[in-house]
Every structure is written in structure tokens, then in C-alpha cells.
Amino acid sequence: MNLFLETFLFLGTLVYSYVEAFVKLFIPAKRKSVSGELVLITGAGHGVGRATALEFAKRQSRLVLWDISKHGVEETAAECKSLGATAEAFVVDCSKREEIYSAAEKVKKEIGDVTILVNNAGVITAADLLSTQDHQIERMFEVNILAHMWTTRAFLPAMMNNNYGHIVTVASAAGHFVTSFMVAYCSSKFAAVGFHKALTEELSTLGKDGIKTTCLCPVFINTGFVKNPSTRVFPERALNVLKKMTDVKFDAVVGQRSTQ
Incomplete structure (x- = not known):
């Protein structure tokens, strides 16, 4: 896609999003109650x-929290409990299918059927394609898309039996717009967006209208995993201005870490 078409597509999407947000200021969508829902x-x-x-804790959801970091997930669970919510923490490496399935069985047996699944875990290595190591590429796909498949396969059957549930896919703007030095990451996020669209279509075809789906595509968030990214639409100089406006911080990537 040439620069003109890419810029036109981006601006069209941006304008539509702002118009939609403006309309919802005056005609807000009916909010879904998540009180009592079991959210993983x-x-x-x-x-x-x-x-x-x-945010779910503030709305009195029951929480099941997964992360590869024991300290991080237990700290999150403690904060959720301080808000009055119930929260169970599990150390799970989402790059490992069998570990996901094992943890999922434990959740179903000891806690219950998950009604809202938020596939958020992600990893990134920022480098040009030839400098990105094979195991880094594999890990990005294992966590950023394959884990979505395994968690959904684990918890979807109960949702389908009840025709009730919600599956949230946290992808990225990199699943719509590409950037240099993130070839593998962008590819995995394009796959995540495709997963969401295909799953949504399949559930509709199967008549499971009680199972909702949502795809989130954040742009720049202070999670400390990328230093000064740029694209043809957003050159580095423009991003520097954006960072000053939004107080977004970008730090260098060190190895592989959880991002979103």
C-alpha cells in the first residue's frame, strides 16, 4: 500500500473513531453489568x-489472574482484593500449551466456569527481521496468538453449552498498521485480529448469539517495551510530539517480557 492510501486509511479510521466517541458522549451505549461474572x-x-x-474488581467481578510473574500477579490480586473483589492468582506461562490446559482445568474444577475471558498476555522483541532470533519469533507467536487459541478452546465449551460468555482479544494497532523492526510482532498481532474476526463469524454461524466478542487494539501505552517506534504514517518526529502531548514513556526492550 502506498503512503497516500495508507495515510488516507489511517485518517479515515481516526476520524470515524472520534465521531463515534463524540456521539457516545450524548448517546452512551448501555453498559453491561459484570458483577459476579467469573473473569479470567x-x-x-x-x-x-x-x-x-x-476495573473489573471495582465492578465486583470474581477474578482469575494469570501471569508468568509470580510477584506481579500476586500484587495485582492483592490490589483487587483491597477493592472488595475476590481474586485468585495463578503463575502460568502462556507460551506453553499444556501449562495453559492444566491451569484451565484447575480453574474449572476449583473455581467454576469462566464467563469472561480476556486474552491479554503478549511479548515483543523489537529488531529487524534478520536480527530477530528464531526462538524470539516463535515465542511471540506462541504468546500473542497461539495462547489465544488454547485459552479459548479451554473455556469456550462451557460458554457454548450455556450460550453465554464474552471473549476479549487484546491485539494492537500493529495488527492493522505495520512498522519497521517489528515484523514478527506485527504479524502475530495481525493474526490476533484475524482470530477475533473469524471467531466472531463462527459463533454467529453456529447461532451462539449469547457469546459476545471484543477486540482491543491499543496504540502507545506506557508498558515500557518499545523505544521510539515509527511508521510511515507516524515518523519518529511526529511520535516525539505525540509523546510530549500524552506523557507516554518508551523504554528499551530487554529480552522478552510481557507487554499488554
Whole structure:
């Protein structure tokens, strides 16, 4: 896609989003009550996962929190409990299918059927394609998309039996717009967006209208995993201005870590 078309597409999406948000200021959508829902959030140890958990806690959901970091997930659970919510913390490496399935069985047996699944865990390595190591590429796909498959396969059957539930896919703007030095990451996030769209279509085809789906595509968030990213639409100079306006912080990537 040439620069003109890419810019036009981006601006069209941006304008539509702002118009939609403006309309909802005056005609707000009816909010769904999540009180009492059993919500499982992957990558809940920090960043977007932790913020999401706290928002559900404020609304009195029952929480199941997964993260590879024991300290991080237990800290999130403690904060949720301080808000009056119940929260159970599990140390789970979402790059490992069998670990996901094992933890899922434990959740179903000891806590109950998950009604809202938030697939949030993600990892990133920022480097040019030829400098990105094979195991780094594999891990990005294992966590950023394959884990979505495994968690959904684990918890979807109960949702389908009850025709009730909600599956949230946390992807990224990188699932719509590409950037240099993130070839593998962008590819995994495009796959996550595709997963959401295909799952939504399949549930509709199967008549499971009680199971809702949502896809989130954040842009720049202070989770400390990318330093000065740029694209043809957003060159580095423009991003520097954006960072000053929004007080967003970007730090260098060190190895692989949970992002969203």
C-alpha cells in the first residue's frame, strides 16, 4: 500500500473513531453489568492486564489472574482484593500449551466456569527481521496468538453449552498498521485480529448469539517495551510530539517480557 492510501486509511479510521466517541458522549451505549461474572485475565501482572483487572474488581467481578510473574500477579490480586473483589492468582506461562490446559482445568474444577475471558498476555522483541532470533519469533507467536487459541478452546465449551460468555482479544494497532523492526510482532498481532474476526463469524454461524466478542487494539501505552517506534504514517518526529502531548514513556526492550 502506498503512503497516500495508507495515510488516507489511517485518517479515515481516526476520524470515524472520534465521531463515534463524540456521539457516545450524548448517546452512551448501555453498559453491561459484570458483577459476579467469573473473569479470567492473562498477562495480569502489570500494564494493561493489571489495569483491566482493577476495573473489573471495582465492578465486583470474581477474578482469575494469570501471569508468568509470580510477584506481579500476586500484587495485582492483592490490589483487587483491597477493592472488595475476590481474586485468585495463578503463575502460568502462556507460551506453553499444556501449562495453559492444566491451569484451565484447575480453574474449572476449583473455581467454576469462566464467563469472561480476556486474552491479554503478549511479548515483543523489537529488531529487524534478520536480527530477530528464531526462538524470539516463535515465542511471540506462541504468546500473542497461539495462547489465544488454547485459552479459548479451554473455556469456550462451557460458554457454548450455556450460550453465554464474552471473549476479549487484546491485539494492537500493529495488527492493522505495520512498522519497521517489528515484523514478527506485527504479524502475530495481525493474526490476533484475524482470530477475533473469524471467531466472531463462527459463533454467529453456529447461532451462539449469547457469546459476545471484543477486540482491543491499543496504540502507545506506557508498558515500557518499545523505544521510539515509527511508521510511515507516524515518523519518529511526529511520535516525539505525540509523546510530549500524552506523557507516554518508551523504554528499551530487554529480552522478552510481557507487554499488554
